[in-house]
Each structure stands twice: as structure tokens, then as C-alpha cells.
Amino acid sequence: MATEQVRITVFDTTLRDGEQSPGCSMNHQEKLRLAHQLDRLGVDVIEAGFPIASDGDYEAVKAVAAVIRRPIIAGLARACRPDIERAWEALQDAARPRIHVFLATSDIHLQYKLRINREQCLAQAREAVSLAKSLCADVEFSPEDATRTDPDFLCRVLEAVVEAGATTLNIPDTVGYTVPSEFGALIATIRRRVKGIENVTISAHCHNDLGMAVANTMAAIAAGARQVECTINGIGERAGNASLEEIVMAIRVRHDQYPYQTGIAGEQIFPASQMLSEITGVPVQPNKAVTGRNAFAHEAGIHQDGVLKNPLTYEIMTPQSVGVPDSKLVLGKHSGRHALAIRCEQLGYQFDRRALDDIYRRFVRLADKIKHVEDHHLLELIRDTHKPAASATPLFEPLPAAVAAAANASAQESPRPFPLAPQTNAFGVPLPVPGDQHHDQEDYLWGV
Ligand code: KIV
Numbered sequence: 540m541a542t543e544q545v546r547i548t549v550f551d552t553t554l555r556d557g558e559q560s561p562g563c564s565m566n567h568q569e570k571l572r573l574a575h576q577l578d579r580l581g582v583d584v585i586e587a588g589f590p591i592a593s594d595g596d597y598e599a600v601k602a603v604a605a606v607i608r609r610p611i612i613a614g615l616a617r618a619c620r621p622d623i624e625r626a627w628e629a630l631q632d633a634a635r636p637r638i639h640v641f642l643a644t645s646d647i648h649l650q651y652k653l654r655i656n657r658e659q660c661l662a663q664a665r666e667a668v669s670l671a672k673s674l675c676a677d678v679e680f681s682p683e684d685a686t687r688t689d690p691d692f693l694c695r696v697l698e699a700v701v702e703a704g705a706t707t708l709n710i711p712d713t714v715g716y717t718v719p720s721e722f723g724a725l726i727a728t729i730r731r732r733v734k735g736i737e738n739v740t741i742s743a744h745c746h747n748d749l750g751m752a753v754a755n756t757m758a759a760i761a762a763g764a765r766q767v768e769c770t771i772n773g774i775g776e777r778a779g780n781a782s783l784e785e786i787v788m789a790i791r792v793r794h795d796q797y798p799y800q801t802g803i804a805g806e807q808i809f810p811a812s813q814m815l816s817e818i819t820g821v822p823v824q825p826n827k828a829v830t831g832r833n834a835f836a837h838e839a840g841i842h843q844d845g846v847l848k849n850p851l852t853y854e855i856m857t858p859q860s861v862g863v864p865d866s867k868l869v870l871g872k873h874s875g876r877h878a879l880a881i882r883c884e885q886l887g888y889q890f891d892r893r894a895l896d897d898i899y900r901r902f903v904r905l906a907d908k909i910k911h912v913e914d915h916h917l918l919e920l921i922r923d924t925h926k927p928a929a930s931a932t933p934l935f936e937p938l939p940a941a942v943a944a945a946a947n948a949s950a951q952e953s954p955r956p957f958p959l960a961p962q963t964n965a966f967g968v969p970l971p972v973p974g975d976q977h978h979d980q981e982d983y984l985w986g987v
């Protein structure tokens with residue numbers, strides 16, 4: 540008889556905590572676009588923003604709540620009436636709303652930031668959660684700076700908010716200070732000591748200041764946490780949050796150690812990563828686990844020889860399993876609409892027939908001028924084709940920027956194809972030599 544797998548809830552906070560990282564702020568339209576991709580990715584909860592923070596963030600949460608129907612949509616609020624009411628207002632149209640209330644509990648924060656004592660903190664947390672609960676059935680509470688909070692006091696606060704109606708207790712390592720053994724033990728203590736804990740979900744929210752956000756999150760899962768808070772590409776305050784793709788793939792690849800499951804569609808990981816860096820303009824670190832451009836590259840001869848004989852020698856997961864396009868499939872002037880549509884999807888864009896036709900016409904003109912249309916050319920072309928209607932630039936004019944980039948590229952050394960060194964694909968198989976007239980396999984694979 541098949542045993543039922545324990546399900547881990549994936550709470551994505553790219554649009555909230557992620558957006559708080561320098562250079563990563565997103566406008567309303569951008570948040571909405573990414574929210575659609577998070578939906579395709581299969582996250583369980585989207586934290587869409589902090590509605591009291593600005594009118595723009597309020598509108599963005601409202602828009603996401605109105606159109607994204609499957610996942611829970613969460614709005615963040617400090618533990619006070621104006622924040623909670625504003626969050627609830629923004630979530631009005633959500634199919635599955637959640638109010639996420641937070642209040643710092645560590646003595647450092649109470650003394651220097653909030654200037655309240657522990658008893659005042661306890662009362663405020665209880666009142667805030669009661670208010671949120673009177674509006675919304677699904678209430679999450681976060682004791683900010685939990686990992687530097689006295690564990691006895693932390694457990695008292697958690698017990699009070701469970702009594703007041705919280706349904707998820709999120710334990711943030713706000714400053715990225717904890718280590719796996721300590722964080723796992725804290726989750727175990729909470730499970731042992733907080734009355735009513737069996738009726739709520741424990742969640743982990745880890746920051747990466749010491750580079751341990753994912754390791755700490757995994758320790759929390761092993762100790763009984765059943766929700767993980769994370770972001771695409773690990774973006775977030777300071778050194779970032781735990782990276783969604785690393786947690787999900789750790790569970791998938793090391794299932795022997797982590798016998799859990801998530802609802803994440805692996806092949807949507809890379810498109811989500813690409814879309815985020817395209818929207819924010821913040822590139823992914825090349826050696827970033829899972830989504831960096833070197834994550835599946837094999838440069839050394841010994842490694843190339845090994846993967847040629849058997850990919851298992853140096854690959855613990857396939858590029859395809861996380862949606863990394865197979866670099867042997869090159870886009871050129873012989874490529875058809877189908878190939879173009881697939882590559883666009885891999886980069887996080889889906890177009891209807893008409894929009895695809897527009898892009899295709901421009902793509903063919905570009906491909907006539909250069910041999911291979913690289914992902915960055917295509918992204919520029921897509922951006923250019925979909926300039927806002929108010930833009931002074933006509934939609935279907937030639938692509939000055941893309942053509943210039945292409946001319947530049949052919950004048951200089953051609954850019955490295957992602958994700959590999961120029962000569963081989965992920966399995967060390969030689970790529971077509973530029974200028975090679977024999978495109979048989981390419982034509983077959985990319986047929987119109
Ligand atoms: O890091 C943190 O403490 C937070 C809370 C608002 C959950 O982001």
C-alpha cells in the first residue's frame with residue numbers, strides 16, 4: 540500500500556519580502572505578471588504585498604487578489620488596527636484571503652524599536668490577531684526576530700495568538716542569525732510546549748545573512764514545520780530569503796532524507812527565475828544553485844567525459860526537471876512559430892496566436908541579420924513588441940536596440956549560450972558550429 544506523503548505548503552513572498560531587496564521593487568503590472576507565473580509554478584500561498592506601505596502596494600495586492608484564484612493570497616500587516624483593516628480591504632476580492640500579522644518579540648526589538656515591555660507585546664499580539672480573525676478566517680502570526688527571542692516568552696506569545704484564532708504560526712529568523720541545529724530545536728520546543736499547536740501549521744521564514752537560510756528551513760521541516768516561506772532566486776531583505784527553488788529541489792532530489800512533497804511544477808522554476816530577473820533587472824548569480832547559468836554547465840574535460848558516458852556522474856538533477864531549456868535547440872532563421880512559442884514559454888511568456896505572430900515577424904527579421912537568436916535578444920524583442928500603448932515608439936517598427944545588440948554581438952565574440960560553454964550541450968554533445976549549414980536535427984526539432 541502506498542504511504543501518503545507529507546505535504547509542505549510553499550508560501551512565496553517574492554512580491555513582499557523579495558520586493559524589499561534593493562533594486563527589486565515592482566510596480567502593479569509587474570507584480571501581476573509575476574503572480575500569474577507563481578500560480579503556474581504551483582505555489583500554495585502568494586504574499587502579494589504590504590497594503591499599508593503605499594497606495595501602489597495596496598493596488599497591487601488588490602489586483603492580484605482579484606485575478607489569481609487558486610493560491611491563497613496573503614497581505615502583510617503590523618499588529619495594529621489601521622494595517623489590519625487596510626490589508627483586509629485589499630484582500631476583499633480574494634477567493635482565499637489570508638491576513639499575515641507580525642509583531643517583534645525579542646527584547647532588542649521591544650526595547651529599542653517598539654519601546655514596549657513584554658506584557659504590552661503579549662496583549663498587542665493577542666488583540667491584533669483577534670481583530671484579524673474577526674475579519675478573516677485564515678490568520679497567520681509572525682513573532683518577528685523569533686530566533687533572538689527568549690523561548691519561554693516566545694511560547695507564551697504563540698499560545699496567546701493560537702487562542703485568539705491564528706491558524707499559522709510563522710517563525711522568522713529575521714536577521715539570519717540561527718543555525719540548523721538550533722532552529723530545528725526551537726521548532727521542536729514550540730511543538731512540545733505551545734498549547735493548541737496541533738491545530739495550527741508551523742511555518743519557517745529564514746533570512747540568508749550567514750548563508751544558511753535554506754539549511755535552516757530544511758532543519759525546520761525535519762523538526763515539524765509544514766509551511767516554508769521563500770522567494771524566487773532567494774531575493775529579499777539584505778542577503779535575501781530562503782530560495783524557493785533550492786528548498787523544492789532539495790526535497791525532490793534528497794527524498795531519502797526529506798520524505799515530503801510540494802505542489803511545485805519543477806519545469807516552471809527556470810521560467811519564474813528568468814521572469815523575475817527580467818522584471819527587476821537584477822541578474823541571477825551565475826553559480827546560483829538550480830537557476831544560475833552555470834548550474835548545469837560542464838567545463839572541465841573530465842566532467843564532460845563523465846556526463847557523456849552517463850549524466851549521473853556529475854548531475855544530480857536534469858536541466859529539464861527545473862525547466863532549463865536544452866541549449867542544443869538553437870533559435871535561428873529556420874525556426875518556426877512552434878519553436879519560438881516554446882522558447883518564450885521557457886522564458887516565462889505565453890502569447891495568444893496574434894501576439895505570437897507579431898513577435899514571430901520581428902523575430903524572422905532579426906534572425907535574418909544574425910545567426911542565432913539568443914535568449915537576451917528574444918527578451919529584448921518581446922519587451923520592445925509589448926511596449927505600453929502610451930509609448931511614443933510604434934509597436935511594429937524595426938528593433939533598433941535589438942538589431943544594434945545583434946550587430947555588436949556578431950562583431951565581437953558571440954555570447955555564451957546558456958547554460959553551457961560554447962562547444963557542448965549539458966551532456967557534452969558538440970553543438971552545431973556557427974555557420975554550419977547542416978541544420979537537419981535543428982529543423983526537425985524546431986519544425987514550424
Ligand atoms: O523577516 C521577517 O521577520 C519578516 C516578517 C514580516 C515575517 O519578514
Ligand code: ZN
Pocket residue numbers: 556711713744746776
Ligand atoms: Zn523576512
